[in-house]
Amino acid sequence: MADNPKPDAGAADPYDATQWYEVKKGDTLSKIAKEIYGDASLYPKIFEANKDQLKNPDVIQVGQKLRIP
Amino acid sequence: MRKLSFISVLALVVALAACSSQKPAAEAALKSAQDAYSRVSADAQKYVPDQARAIQDSLASAQAALAKNDYDGVLKQTQSLNTQISALGAAIAAKKTELTTTWTTMSAGVPKMVDALKSRVDILSQSKKLPAGITKQTVDAAKAGLASAATTWSEATAAASAGDVATAVSKGTAVRASIVNMMQSLNMQVPGGAGAAGS
Numbered sequence: 446m447a448d449n450p451k452p453d454a455g456a457a458d459p460y461d462a463t464q465w466y467e468v469k470k471g472d473t474l475s476k477i478a479k480e481i482y483g484d485a486s487l488y489p490k491i492f493e494a495n496k497d498q499l500k501n502p503d504v505i506q507v508g509q510k511l512r513i514p
Numbered sequence: 515m516r517k518l519s520f521i522s523v524l525a526l527v528v529a530l531a532a533c534s535s536q537k538p539a540a541e542a543a544l545k546s547a548q549d550a551y552s553r554v555s556a557d558a559q560k561y562v563p564d565q566a567r568a569i570q571d572s573l574a575s576a577q578a579a580l581a582k583n584d585y586d587g588v589l590k591q592t593q594s595l596n597t598q599i600s601a602l603g604a605a606i607a608a609k610k611t612e613l614t615t616t617w618t619t620m621s622a623g624v625p626k627m628v629d630a631l632k633s634r635v636d637i638l639s640q641s642k643k644l645p646a647g648i649t650k651q652t653v654d655a656a657k658a659g660l661a662s663a664a665t666t667w668s669e670a671t672a673a674a675s676a677g678d679v680a681t682a683v684s685k686g687t688a689v690r691a692s693i694v695n696m697m698q699s700l701n702m703q704v705p706g707g708a709g710a711a712g713s
Binding site (some may be wrong): 459460461462479480 | 702
């Protein structure tokens with residue numbers, strides 16, 4: 446399954462290869478890491494890539510658009 | 515009867531004289547066209563190969579006409595050739611501009627795709643269990659593909675630095691297509707500007 450595309454992301458830069466995931470109800474960083482990397486323990490990679498918008502890896506919001514390295 | 519023969523001979527002499535007076539002009543016109551084409555032929559074959567091929571065919575045809583002493587035909591063909599060769603210069607310049615624009619966009623964009631792919635490959639290499647649809651072979655193939663793409667990309671940038679933008683774009687397009695394929699194989703989003711694999 447491909448990561449969820451971020452609406453409007455990359456509109457200004459046709460080569461913007463940033464990978465995005467839109468948080469769904471029930472998601473956690475571990476769950477997202479498991480889905481994308483196959484390994485829940487790799488969730489810190491996602492947390493580190495989103496430190497500008499996440500202060501706590503346990504707190505994410507539905508609809509939030511996370512960068513997936 | 516004698517008068518008629520004299521007129522016929524005279525006509526023949528006039529025709530031969532006219533013909534032989536056209537020969538130097540035909541030879542000069544053909545040489546001029548050949549010289550004009552040779553000045554742009556390298557760029558023409560690189561940037562507008564179809565037009566270059568058409569002109570080469572026309573030059574060969576004019577050369578054949580000269581060999582058959584068809585000087586009038588040579589002069590007519592070289593007139594058309596001169597127009598085509600003049601247009602060739604403009605076509606080469608337009609193609610160079612187009613390729614330069616393509617390269618400028620590509621050279622800024624492809625490295626971003628490479629970085630995103632490399633990041634994903636690095637993380638997947640650390641994963642204890644890969645996600646559905648991705649195997650170790652897929653990840654290993656992407657790793658190898660990245661190394662190969664880096665080599666081709668270096669060749670593309672070297673070509674661009676040397677002013678060979680046609681080769682740069684050709685190699686850059688190949689790299690972009692391979693990166694798109696690898697991104698798709700790892701379930702990644704492909705940037706809109708990268709196009710579909712192989713495009």
